Amino acid sequence: MCIFLENIEISDQEGQKLTLNAAINNDEQWVIFGADDTASNQLSNLLCGDSSPSKGAIKNPHQRVECVSLERQRKLLEEELENDETDLLDRFDIGRTVKDFVDAAIADDNQKHEVMTEFDLHQIADKGFRQLSTGETRRLMLALAITSQPDLLILDDPFAGLDISHQRWLHELLGNISPSQQMIIFVSREDEIPTGTTHIALLDHEKISEVIPYNQWDSHPVKEHTRSLAETQASDLISHINAYPPAAHPDPLIRINNGKVEYTEAKIFRDLNWRLNNGEHWQIRGPNGCGKSTLLNLIFGDHPQCYSNDIHFLGIQRGSGESVWEIKKHIGMVSSSLHLQYRVNNTAREVVVSGLFDSIGLYQRTSAPQWKEADALLDLLQLGSHKNTRFKQLSYGQQRLLIIARALIKRPPILLLDEPCQGLDILNRNLILSSLELLASTRLTQILYVTHHTADTLPSIRNFLDFIPDEEGGYRFEVQRNEG
Numbered sequence: 001m002c003i004f005l006e007n008i009e010i011s012d013q014e015g016q017k018l019t020l021n022a023a024i025n026n027d028e029q030w031v032i033f034g035a036d037d038t039a040s041n042q043l044s045n046l047l048c049g050d051s052s053p054s055k056g057a058i059k060n061p062h063q064r065v066e067c068v069s070l071e072r073q074r075k076l077l078e079e080e081l082e083n084d085e086t087d088l089l090d091r092f093d094i095g096r097t098v099k100d101f102v103d104a105a106i107a108d109d110n111q112k113h114e115v116m117t118e119f120d121l122h123q124i125a126d127k128g129f130r131q132l133s134t135g136e137t138r139r140l141m142l143a144l145a146i147t148s149q150p151d152l153l154i155l156d157d158p159f160a161g162l163d164i165s166h167q168r169w170l171h172e173l174l175g176n177i178s179p180s181q182q183m184i185i186f187v188s189r190e191d192e193i194p195t196g197t198t199h200i201a202l203l204d205h206e207k208i209s210e211v212i213p214y215n216q217w218d219s220h221p222v223k224e225h226t227r228s229l230a231e232t233q234a235s236d237l238i239s240h241i242n243a244y245p246p247a248a249h250p251d252p253l254i255r256i257n258n259g260k261v262e263y264t265e266a267k268i269f270r271d272l273n274w275r276l277n278n279g280e281h282w283q284i285r286g287p288n289g290c291g292k293s294t295l296l297n298l299i300f301g302d303h304p305q306c307y308s309n310d311i312h313f314l315g316i317q318r319g320s321g322e323s324v325w326e327i328k329k330h331i332g333m334v335s336s337s338l339h340l341q342y343r344v345n346n347t348a349r350e351v352v353v354s355g356l357f358d359s360i361g362l363y364q365r366t367s368a369p370q371w372k373e374a375d376a377l378l379d380l381l382q383l384g385s386h387k388n389t390r391f392k393q394l395s396y397g398q399q400r401l402l403i404i405a406r407a408l409i410k411r412p413p414i415l416l417l418d419e420p421c422q423g424l425d426i427l428n429r430n431l432i433l434s435s436l437e438l439l440a441s442t443r444l445t446q447i448l449y450v451t452h453h454t455a456d457t458l459p460s461i462r463n464f465l466d467f468i469p470d471e472e473g474g475y476r477f478e479v480q481r482n483e484g
Helices: 037-048 070-082 098-105 109-118 134-146 164-176 222-241 292-300 324-328 336-341 348-354 368-380 396-408 426-442
Strands: 003-011 017-024 030-034 055-059 065-068 152-156 182-187 199-203 208-213 254-262 267-276 282-285 310-313 331-334 414-418 446-450 463-469 475-480
Touching (some): 003 037, 017 208, 030 037, 037 065, 037 152, 037 182, 037 199, 070 134, 070 396, 098 134, 109 134, 222 368, 222 426, 254 292, 267 292, 282 292, 292 310, 292 331, 292 336, 292 414, 324 331, 331 396, 336 396, 348 368, 348 396, 396 426, 426 446
Parallel strands (some): 030 182, 030 199, 065 152, 152 182, 267 475, 282 446, 331 414, 414 446
Antiparallel strands (some): 003 055, 199 208, 254 267, 254 310, 463 475
């Protein structure tokens, strides 16, 4: 059975056309590298049956198609938010749990147990979908898709959010899937190419530019070209940011004494004694669900226990009379939770400008210089043509770039980055990594960085804060301060 894409045209809202002509044989397992996130999203949606072409036809003989993607994850979360009945109940409505999803998909109790074990879901069985980390959500969605044994499995950025041990697990899992279950996988990192891949397809904003046998990929010139282009764009972006030198701030920028987060039913972490000094950058490491995002939200002021902890920020003790906005104006934040919270349908330039006011949406009067700065950042991120496009109409990767621009527009002394490259295509991922490395090496800001991907580590970050499991089911910390 062969999948045929015959003279297909897909047009976006700006009139840009993606033209597709390809044949994917049933004994072929394709990995697709997209140099344009919008095109990747359009092709993924087409293969999943979520959209139809404006011209041409797809001939797909597969009867059962399953798809795992960040787009579908976002839509599922929005469904859960719409069905949230907390306001009508006398308790917090966690929505559907992991167990609820598995029960709805699998009837046999023995198979349920096997799936919960295989995909490491037992410990999160009673957590609501909205409570899951990105990696936990990804394991659930993979479980539901793979165990349904589809004829065609579409995986768009399947490793997103998975910690290192679960990345190894997924590589092994994909390598053991029967060859009769055809897979098409969209990735942005070379180390995510699974065993059994037969072909690499290169997708730009107009077409599938090339399909090559996997054994020819290592020597392909597009890899060096992509890196070189991203470095040039990153240099232009940092030169623009460097036009406004950072202000001096007291040392340490942040100090946490005996930090902890705990709930009635669980302890998340405890005994955090740590400081962020001027000029330092830190990577925060640990498994899915350990509390890395919770720690960033504690620092940012978006966690309810931030005032029950002894936290000093820029020389001021948290809770001593300052407003949360006085804290946030010094911090740029990029995270999946912030991305998903941005449900107000502003234009791209409004999203970027909202970073000046730390708001979800734009409610303040904006000056001409502020609009000009937003437009400059959009141009540097190759999003200038989308400046009047609504946030919800953009692809997941384009939205992620806007969230990054929103953090950068105020040139904050501190950047909190929680998987900033999630959902980005190969070109924009290289652009953001090159830009972050330049920001770190020139010390234009101090970075607190969360990533599970070895390929996304930054050479200038040499300090590490590690979450270590403790005997009580929570986490303690190990601090590796290596920067002079």
